Amino acid sequence: MPLPTMYILQVDFPSSGPFGDSMAAEYRELAESINHEPGMIWKIWTENSEAGEAGGIYLFESEATARKYLAKHTERLQDWGVTDIRGRVFAVNEPLSAINRAPLGRDAN
Structure with missing residues (x-):
């Protein structure tokens, strides 16, 4: 049985x-x-001091958990006075990602 699709959150x-x-x-x-x-x-964790940007790329077990975290993180950032927050969720194509050595291990902690 195939594993459930994982999701990337880009913020x-x-x-x-x-x-x-x-x-x-x-x-x-x-x-x-x-x-x-x-x-x-x-x-x-991502940062670009020259462009004045920061953020992160996350791997989540499901779309639901990625979206729930995005809502929580967006609220936290807004509480800190951050505006123009961009958050996007993408399904991971695991077979193609594996060819390119993506770190998709579910036990990567």
Whole structure:
């Protein structure tokens, strides 16, 4: 029986920082808490200090858990005064992604 489809959540938003090591230090506790989000398999944190953007790429077990987290994260960012938040959910094509060595391990934690 095939595994259920996994979903990528892509989030980005304008950010004036922090970036780099400062970001890692400031958001460590948040990063640790994200590991406990239902259905979350992994997250890659993204940043572009030159463009003034930050965000992340997440892998979730289901579309429902990805969308639920997007709603929660959007609310959190808005509470921090962040606007222009872009969140998109995509189904993962696992056979093609595997050819290109995508880290799709469901036990990647």
